[in-house]
Amino acid sequence: MRTRSPSSSIVKSQSKALLHARLREHGLKLTHQRELIAELFLRQDHITVEDLYREVAKKDPSIGIITVYRTLKLLCQWELAQERHFGKGKTIYDNVAQKAHHDHLICTHCARIIEFENFQIEKFQEQVARDHEFHITFHKLELYGLCKACRRDDVRPSRRSEHA
Amino acid sequence: MRTRSPSSSIVKSQSKALLHARLREHGLKLTHQRELIAELFLRQDHITVEDLYREVAKKDPSIGIITVYRTLKLLCQWELAQERHFGKGKTIYDNVAQKAHHDHLICTHCARIIEFENFQIEKFQEQVARDHEFHITFHKLELYGLCKACRRDDVRPSRRSEHA
DNA sequence: TCGAAATTGAATTTAGATTTCAAAATGAGA
DNA sequence: TCTCATTTTGAAATCTAAATTCAATTTCGA
Numbered sequence: 001m002r003t004r005s006p007s008s009s010i011v012k013s014q015s016k017a018l019l020h021a022r023l024r025e026h027g028l029k030l031t032h033q034r035e036l037i038a039e040l041f042l043r044q045d046h047i048t049v050e051d052l053y054r055e056v057a058k059k060d061p062s063i064g065i066i067t068v069y070r071t072l073k074l075l076c077q078w079e080l081a082q083e084r085h086f087g088k089g090k091t092i093y094d095n096v097a098q099k100a101h102h103d104h105l106i107c108t109h110c111a112r113i114i115e116f117e118n119f120q121i122e123k124f125q126e127q128v129a130r131d132h133e134f135h136i137t138f139h140k141l142e143l144y145g146l147c148k149a150c151r152r153d154d155v156r157p158s159r160r161s162e163h164a
Numbered sequence: 165m166r167t168r169s170p171s172s173s174i175v176k177s178q179s180k181a182l183l184h185a186r187l188r189e190h191g192l193k194l195t196h197q198r199e200l201i202a203e204l205f206l207r208q209d210h211i212t213v214e215d216l217y218r219e220v221a222k223k224d225p226s227i228g229i230i231t232v233y234r235t236l237k238l239l240c241q242w243e244l245a246q247e248r249h250f251g252k253g254k255t256i257y258d259n260v261a262q263k264a265h266h267d268h269l270i271c272t273h274c275a276r277i278i279e280f281e282n283f284q285i286e287k288f289q290e291q292v293a294r295d296h297e298f299h300i301t302f303h304k305l306e307l308y309g310l311c312k313a314c315r316r317d318d319v320r321p322s323r324r325s326e327h328a
Numbered sequence: 329t330c331g332a333a334a335t336t337g338a339a340t341t342t343a344g345a346t347t348t349c350a351a352a353a354t355g356a357g358a
Numbered sequence: 359t360c361t362c363a364t365t366t367t368g369a370a371a372t373c374t375a376a377a378t379t380c381a382a383t384t385t386c387g388a
Binding site: 191192193198227230231 | 336
Binding site: 031034062063064065066067070088 | 364365366367368369375376
């Protein structure tokens with residue numbers, strides 16, 4: 001798991017304050033479970049429930065995976081997290097608290113996910129929306145294919161073949 | 165369910181020939197189940213397994229939903245269909261046999277799906293891929309928000325209703 | 329037509345996610 | 359600080375889409 005640039009103690013106090021504020025806003029209680037789950041979640045980029053649960057369990061094995069589900073759901077409501085569904089598998093939760101929206105290049109061979117931002121694309125998306133009198137609240141752009149490393153390995157696209 | 169412009173008899177014979185060809189290529193057998201499922205699938209734009217199963221059952225109630233799953237999976241392998249996951253719910257299968265790739269505007273209120281194509285966006289996607297030495301095989305772009313009608317209704321986000 | 333091989337459908341299984349509910353924790357007011 | 363209504367928790371049960379298993383059936387080349 002990648003670590004963010006700010007030291008984790010800063011992230012920790014920031015995220016705790018953020019969490020506390022949101023909880024108060026909604027008349028909810030600050031439990032140590034929520035605190036730990038949110039802190040660990042906000043420290044990384046994107047994670048599955050399973051993986052976050054595993055991280056949480058390292059610090060406090062008494063916390064159940066259901067609480068992880070529930071807390072992530074809360075974070076989504078408050079737009080600190082966002083659900084993402086790559087394929088039919090597990091849901092991935094993106095940390096959207098501390099950085100701008102980004103899109104993904106997804107390697108169908110090694111499953112590596114590369115993030116990118118492209119202002120031009122966003123601009124044309126807005127144009128499309130205007131053309132249809134549509135109001136965009138969020139978007140998802142995923143480019144699937146082979147990453148640099150997997151192209152070099154000359155892996156022939158195992159099951160899925162060309163399409164673009 | 166929308167009907168395509170070509171008369172269904174043309175679609176039927178086209179899809180039958182297409183299916184037959186693909187089956188032969190892969191040494192698979194042409195069963196009347198596969199024929200019916202593929203024909204009904206290729207006649208529309210996008211559909212869930214459940215809905216396609218219901219359509220199939222109208223013509224032949226003896227066909228099981230598992231066969232619909234299996235046949236759609238085959239169609240995906242041959243790129244006549246493409247899996248799509250809007251949210252965490254059921255998988256939607258897109259009919260990609262007869263038309264160019266398109267992207268989607270998705271209304272989070274009424275669940276209406278508007279298709280669009282934008283050459284400029286595709287161009288910049290290619291640029292992004294080049295920058296990362298990535299080879300794109302396919303992509304998914306979904307713009308979520310409120311459609312024209314739902315904006316006008318000044319609706320507050322409630323439960324989402326049926327597909328248009 | 330025959331028979332090997334593929335396919336089918338029902339039942340079972342898997343896996344992610346949600347619901348239920350009694351017990352425990354939280355926090356606002358005294 | 360203490361009390362107690364309210365919220366939250368964790369385990370188990372449940373739900374759902376989808377995959378797997380397997381005996382019976384169908385297909386298709388010889």
